[in-house]
Amino acid sequence: MHALEFRNVDFAYSEEGKRDFCIKKLNFTVEEGEFVAVLGHNGSGKSTLARLSNGILASDGGEIRVFDSVLTDKNLFDIRKQVGVVFQNPDNQTVASIVEDDVAFGAENIALPREEIGRRIDFALKAVGMEEFRRATVARLSGGQKQRVAIAGVLALKPRIMILDESTAMLDPKGRREIANVALRLNKEEKITVLFITHFMEEALLADRAVVMNRGEIVMEGTPREIFSRHEELLTYNLTLPRIGRICKSLSEGGMSVNDTLDIDTLADEIARDIKGDSAL
């Protein structure tokens, strides 16, 4: 069973009768339990993909299926319970000033009994490692912590699919690492299917599978390593390699004989090997 499936999905922003396609005949599936990274330059349609998946935007054609049920106006709430979306700006996702009140919001919306809401808050805050901040004021948390609270707020609905729509874009490197680790943990331990939308290439390395979008279409698909080995093609979509990959490329262009790698330790070994090779001559 596919967790998420797009079949010939179209989406266009219409302006003065002119239709500007944002997503064109998109076919895309995510399997249950997968961790998929979606890469793409600004305006590639990757955020639209997230908003279509839980019906915040309605498609102009085609079919979106979540665990085999077709997304319609009627089952919008059921779909949203299953597909949680975390957005970009951590400040614009919290409704309450206190952490636990905010995490409770989603659970209150689906009319759970009080005791169950309490259990869900425990579960969600523990899953993102924020249990000791239960009574804290949201405004005083760091960006990464705020975003973890936002994830907890979605987790309280116990979704089976979690979509992080550029949720790391506004964070500092430490915050980005926190969010990536939380996403990985949810995928491995809570068995939640994760769709990680990002333009940081490093983060794609965590995924089982990566998908590159350009102008509303999927243009590349494969394991992150496969995708990053197609360096020239990536450049045409305005994407680059992760930092280590770029260093590696520059080194070989500069005449060092290092094999392509995306791992910092392997790169160090390669450089050491090359230097030793040189001195042996």
Added chain:
Amino acid sequence: MKEVTFGQYYPVDSFIHRMDPRLKIVFLIGFIVAIFLADNFYGLAACAGVLILAVALSRVPVGKVLRAVRGILFLVIFTAAINILFHTGEHVYWQWSIFSVTREGILFSAYLILRLVLLVVCSSLLTYTTTPVSLTDGIESLLTPLKWIRFPVHALALIMSIALRFIPILMDETDRIKNAQKARGADFESGGPIKRIKAFIPILVPLLLSAFRRADELGDAMDARCYGGKTRTKYKKLHFTWRDLLGFLLLAALITGVVLLRIYVGEML
């Protein structure tokens, strides 16, 4: 990040802090009724006594409580002066044209000042001892009966809660925009009042724009968390305790006392 002590909550643990916000709101309303029902010295003295007890129990420093009075000092002096000069009465001490100082006028002003001070001290005591969040919860709970006439109580409470949540964010944003404009040579400090107000337009426009953008995103995030269903539950529950019972009894006694004094002692001028 700016310190977010919006309002003036004074964080200590006390009898008053632990009271239910609903009871505190009801107490404030009842207290205001009592100080306006009291029309003689004994009644107002009883009100003052109750308030002094409440301040003592709250563990908020007296200086802090009195600071609230400073804000209305001008209003107090102004109304007192007007009342003393224009109030007519039998015991005239001094008279000139339409102005007169009478015993009745002085007493009337004294009562008015006392009432204003009591009013301000009691309401600031509420904000000193109750966080904005629990005030919102209290108001929501008190307005619940209005659901019967289909008044959107929950939506109102959510609006208040979101407003509280976004105050520090928008304050930060204002600072950022202000600094950005300053860096480009904007001048907010010099010139007359009109010029200064005009200087704020380049701050207000981007601030409003960003507030709308934030509202849009918040709307999406709320939708994503299943907001807008027909039924909704509430996680937080407020609990009445023995403290609230004591507070309620004290209020009831105060109002009864004031009414009795009004009937049996009558107006003292």
